Amino acid sequence: QVQLVESGGGLVQAGGSVRLSCAVSGGIFTMYHMGWFRQAPGMEREFVAAISGGTTVYGGSAEGRFTISRDNIKSTAYLQIANVKPEDTAVYLCAARRGAGVPSSSPFDYDYWGQGTQVTVSS
Numbered sequence: 001q002v003q004l005v006e007s008g009g010g011l012v013q014a015g016g017s018v019r020l021s022c023a024v025s026g027g028i029f030t031m032y033h034m035g036w037f038r039q040a041p042g043m044e045r046e047f048v049a050a051i052s053g054g055t056t057v058y059g060g061s062a063e064g065r066f067t068i069s070r071d072n073i074k075s076t077a078y079l080q081i082a083n084v085k086p087e088d089t090a091v092y093l094c095a096a097r098r099g100a101g102v103p104s105s106s107p108f109d110y111d112y113w114g115q116g117t118q119v120t121v122s123s
Helices: none
Strands: 003-007 010-013 018-025 032-039 046-052 055-058 066-071 076-081 090-098 117-122
Touching: 003 090, 018 032, 018 090, 018 117, 032 066, 032 076, 046 066, 046 076, 055 066, 076 090
Parallel strands: 010 117
Antiparallel strands: 003 018, 018 076, 032 046, 032 090, 046 055, 066 076, 090 117
16 A cells, blocks of 8 residues: 655745655555645645656746655655745645656646645744
């Protein structure tokens, strides 16, 4: 059974940075696309970034402040957020999708999800 566990969230001051991790177990990590989404209260789930092999894709809200990466030895995906803003406050979820190809921005294309980690940005 594939499991995804996020960590690294918390309370962050505006202008600071945060690094989220997503540890994957129960599957072959290199066979998965990895994606990050976020969901603020009362809002729809929003695509942030995805990575497949060496290809990365970012959502419009990423604005150049977000960096997705992966460590295939540690079976972990990362999302680095620089210069955080109050509007970045949300639950951040990682997801895994089986197969190769261009990373997907649609949450419906992903097969496995973590439970999320809360990021709260104070102004």
